[in-house]
Amino acid sequence: MTTKDSQFAKGDILTVTIDALATGGKALTRLEGMVIFMDKGIPGQTVEIKITKKKKRFAEAVLTKVISDAPDQITPRCSHFGVCGGCQWQNMEYSKQLEWKKRFVSDSLNRIAGAQDIKINDPIPSPETFFYRNKMEFAFGDKRGDKTVGLRRYGTHNVVDLHECYMQSERTMEMVNLVRDFVNAIPALTSYDANARRGYLRFLVIRETKHTNQCMVQIITGKDTTNGDQQHRAIRKLGHILQEQMNVTTFIHSLRTHTTQVAYGEKTIAVLGQKSLTEVLNFENGMPSLSLTSHADGFFQVNTDATARLYGTAIELAELTGTEKVWDLYCGVGGIALAAARNAADVFGMEITPQAIESANENATINNIDNVRFVSGDVRGALDNEPSKPDVVFVDPPRSGMNPEVIELIMERSPKRIIYVSCDPATQARDIALLSSQYTVTTVQPVDLFPQTAHIENIVRLDLTD
Structure with a gap:
């Protein structure tokens, strides 16, 4: 050694x-x-x-x-911890997790954005540290001929056959166990082998609402290679069983033929029950609750009550008075845009996914909000064709951050204030460095949506430099 x-x-x-x-x-x-x-x-x-x-x-x-062990290490709750790749920090006190997440934000801003001597507020904690997720993506695997259902083994593509998990709800594991028993009872249902690029069962996605008692289960499979569609018919039967025994309100069977291991269906084969889920965000700062509908592949933050804290804090930092023209870039199903609309003159939201914009418009109707306008398309193209000049801009881009051309287009319009929400402090800091020629960071507020992991959401308020 x-x-x-x-x-x-x-x-x-x-x-x-x-x-x-x-x-x-x-x-x-x-x-x-x-x-x-x-x-x-x-x-x-x-x-x-x-x-x-x-x-x-x-x-x-x-x-x-x-x-x-570390002197302050604690006993992890889950027996799969250290093997399953779902959690990183179950052996660390939650208060320590928040300390490290705050340090990550500070390090990124100092090292990448060159933002020195900026106060980083203590992270706003998640209301729950276990059973907080509203969505989990499980993979199918095979172990000595038995079909497995679980998460990827840490650092590999192998599937850990989960029999307990404390990230979603206790009902989630009941559904996982039911699905496992069902698929193992039917020999025609084979698990997908990523190396051989063959097999049928690929992903099990479970989404639950926190406040409306709805549940969507999506099974993503490959093509049916049997005579008489035996595999597809078995999955439809599984859907009916889940509806009857687990009160599943939506069951979706999707097809994925691309070899990339992503839990996304390219084509819908069957839908049982409702086509979407509706969740309610209950804000803690006196703002009215917001109902948000999303479809199977629509993006929605995985921690419902912490999302209400995230969006509520973003709106507070914007200091809207009711007279502002607001942009919400990368608006998803419209959560921030609709929350802002109640305290703004008008709001313009942009998102590349047409289905998300469909949900955003539906959500505007559900919440009786009529001073919003949503557009589907690439943000760069949408901004090129948008004549309005915003007073406040909200941005909540994907993990990769904003394209430099989008940053230039924002700076050309010179909004008084930018509220930048990000799930990756490093790419956020990179973008802030580009904005720093015109904007000054005035508030940094981390919000924890992902207990037991190293991930953190962060809100930065930038004000136009005088």
């Missing part, structure tokens, strides 16, 4: 103590003047690692064994 006093190389096994966590959740230690990034672990643990890559100034490694 290589010791700390010697040089090390790719393939070496080292014993180290974890010093800190890096943005995104990787653990790190410093050795021989280099930083070693590990795939997992928490500060204070002494661990055995294997070096997988060595560069001039840093190295990468995988954690192979925990030798001794």
Whole structure:
């Protein structure tokens, strides 16, 4: 075994103590003047690692064994923890999780945006730290001939056959167990093999509402290769069973032929029950509740009550008076736009997905809001064709952040205020660096939607520089 006093190389096994966590959740230690990034672990643990890559100034490694626990480590709730890739931090107190997430935000703004001496507010915690998710995507697998249903094994494409999970609801695991028993009773239903690129069962997606008692189950499969559509007919039977035994309000059978392992159906084969779900966001700051409808592939934040805190805080930071023209870029099903509309003169929302815009318009009708206008299409193209000049702009882009051309188009209109919501502090900081020629960061407010993981939502308010 290589010791700390010697040089090390790719393939070496080292014993180290974890010093800190890096943005995104990787653990790190410093050795021989280099930083070693590990795939997992928490500060204070002494661990055995294997070096997988060595560069001039840093190295990468995988954690192979925990030798001794961290002094403040706690016992994880789930027996699958450390094997399943769903949670990273169940062995860390929630207060410590929030401390590290705040540090991630601070590090990104300082290192990438060059924003020094900016106060980072303490993260707004999630109302619940377990059973908080409203959506889970499970994969089908195979283990010695038995079909499995679960999440990916940490760092691999293999499926951990889950028999407990504390991220969604207890009813979720009842449905997972029912689906597992059903598919194992029918030999014609085979699990998809990503390496061989064959097999039928691909994904099980379960979505639940927090406040309206609705549930959508989506089974995503490959093509039926049997005589008489035996596989498709079996899935339809499964849908009826889930409706009868688990009170599922929507069952969708979707087809995916692309080999990329993404839980997205390219074609709908069958729909039983309602075509969409309607959730209610209950705000804590006196704002009226908001009803939001979304379809099977529509984006909706996975933590309902924490989302109400996220959107409510974004609206508060905007300081709307009722006279402003507002833009909501990457508006999804219209959550922020509709919440803002009640305190603005008019709102213009943009989103690339036509189905999301369909839901956004439906949501405007449901909530009796008539001072909003939604457009589907690429944000760059939509902005090129939009003559209005906004006073306030909300942006909530995907993890990759905004395109530089979109940032230029925003700055050309010079809104007084930008409220930037992001699920990735690093790409957010990159975009803020581009905006800094005209805008000053005045508020940074993290909001935690993802307990037990390293992910954090962050809101930054930027004001037009005088």
